[in-house]
Amino acid sequence: MQNPALPPVTLDDLETLATRASTVIGRLRERVYAPGADKTLDLRFNMRKAAEMVGRSEKAIRDAEDDGRLPEPDKDPTTNRRTGYALTDINRMRTLFGTLPHRADTDEALVLAIQNFKGGVGKSTVVCHLAQYLALKGYRVCVIDCDSQASTTSVFGLNPDVDVDEDEDTLYPFFRHGGPSSLHYALRATYWPNVALIPANLGLYDAEYEFAARMVREQSFVLDRLRSGIDTIKDQFDVILLDPPPALGMLSLSVLRAANALVIPAPPNNIDFGSTAHFLKMMGATMHELAQAGGAREYAFLRILGTKMNDNKSAHVAIKRMMDAVFPMDMMQAVLKDSAEIDNASANLSTVYETTGPATRTETHKRCRAYLDAVNREIEVLIRKTWPSHYPALRKEGLL
Template sequence: MSPVLPPVTLDELGILSRRASTVIERLRERVFSPGNEKRLDLIYNVRTAAEMVGRSEKAIRDAEADGRLPEPEKDETTGRRNGYTLGEINRMREVFGTQPHRKPEDPPLVLAVQNFKGGVGKSTTVVHLAQYFALKGYRVCVIDCDSQASTTSVFGLNPDIDIDEDEDTLYPFLQHGGPKTLHYALRATYWPGIALIPANLGLYDAEYEFAARMAREPAFILDRLRDGVASIADQFDIVLLDPPPALGMISLSVMRAANALLIPAPPNNIDFASTAHFLKMMEATLSELARHGGEREYSFIRILTSKMNDQKSAHQAIKRMMDAVFPQDMLGAVLKDSAEIDNATANLMTVYEMTGPAARTETHRRCRAYLDAVGREVELLARKTWPSHHHNLRKEGLL
């Protein structure tokens, strides 16, 4: 008797794969059309610029008048200033000495946004944190360690076309005899202050190669990424690592490279259980890794409630339980579920780079407030790891 459902053959699976690839290609063609290079269209008036720089409007105008800053471009019809780009605001910070950079003696923050489960908001958190820090004037590096390359796409690169796995990703560095530093892979982005090491599907091969070599050379495998991050870290205040959503060799390498962890966890039963398992696996994994390469300590580990929906009583109940179980380990800020994030992501954008009428709605302002609150809390944790910031933190009443 023949089965009610005939088995799916490899050829049929190949057809499904090609159809899915066609959909992805069409989406990317819309976003990455020829001549449609991604750019940042944010423009700030002098009042906002003064707030961002930490100086008065008069100080900015005086600096323009005496030549320390260039005169701003003006509208030919009205004669009014066109406003300032983020790059120009960073130039003001440099002139006025208000850059928030860490001192050379401070350790860079190497923050992994990590959870072994997919769909928890990991990449969303990485890209919005990166842009929050860039808006504040920090020097940021984002390392995409996930072969799905979602973060790479949001930063305006087509992983299938713009990225060569043998030259542009972590893959060459992870090989024996590869480059001595990660400088070869650093790319400037359209966001002033953010550099990117991109990813594409070819990075997946490293998982198999690492696993095959783990028994022979565990120290090299586990600490190779850590050494790579150290080779470029002097250029940055904050390095954000976006690992794959799985317990694989690259994820283990990320845990060894990071000196702080942020764990996104949606407040539902399945994701909370997954996070609990993640923490248990992390404890066991770090204990095992310590046997091979030495113990790893973190400046901080925090759990971020992500995709929170206040209208769902189950979310509220699980959030209360998370706060009770992890009273010292939860971020106070919550990343709430928002159509703004979904709409931006559908166009491979972020909430921070939306402009025009879409950025003036109450929904947008609320979502931006959630993201800012998360950013501020992580920023404070970062500054607490930098001894040179402690004096100012005390003056601000934050330490």
């Protein structure tokens, strides 16, 4: 019997809700994506910072500018003072002085997945900030957005609903029967020098069905399709970052098969840590089963990263201590702490690394930047340890 005090929710009601939600999303996107405007990187670095980033003295840079090996620096037409160097200028200096950190041709590009089957643990946050940190250091980075929610795609300046065609721009065509033979068709330059992107949008979800349909008859092809695609482009990059969907599906399994290193974000609370424990158990069992069909996979490293840590919450501190005890060799030393700076940047589809102006001079921003740098520096060292050409430098730095 129908309850008159609680009227049923009809399909028409659901359509109304969806329309209203779309309206809100549209307004948010109008605010973030100005019509006809591309997202740009406004970072500028003074001479002192440039010298630090390049690894040469200020005098060496000035001498190179004076003798024409480097172009004249940009100056304010009114004050005739230097306006600072863009990241492209920094990389030009690194090229001149031979301080680019690229892997040698004899080293393999690292394919790093930021993986956890649970949503809301900070995967996209880690992917975007790590990609930009590595770009600031001079590495060549490719970000592959494998999540149909397309958060990473949005942060890198593309509107998934407008700028991305699932039939041409995402991984989906590559997964279809008779699709492209390489991933070059999907690579896009971004406003960040040295960061390329393979974007995503909601249409990528169809790849799950495509995979499921082919799994019975082409198991090994489906499992390693993403890995074979990455093989066609990895010679162009030092690091390839994978942002998988927050679910145990065919795309997530493909990411696990394609990656040769894993970082697992795990907030130190009971629910998220419990989910991470289940993830590790499921991953082990699933990878063992997949190995029967497509061969075993090994990872250069696997690390668990504490995310969204709040030192003022005793439960967070206690669970983090337990995580360190349970995973003494696998926990990262650095922790990504909960920060309003990250939340505020995310609300504007941006990151802490591209914040400019007075906001960068606050103590809150400086603390957040320090947390991010510590996390990303630790991952950078792990990456470099996979490249034999970096061993002498790592020994000199006391890191090997």
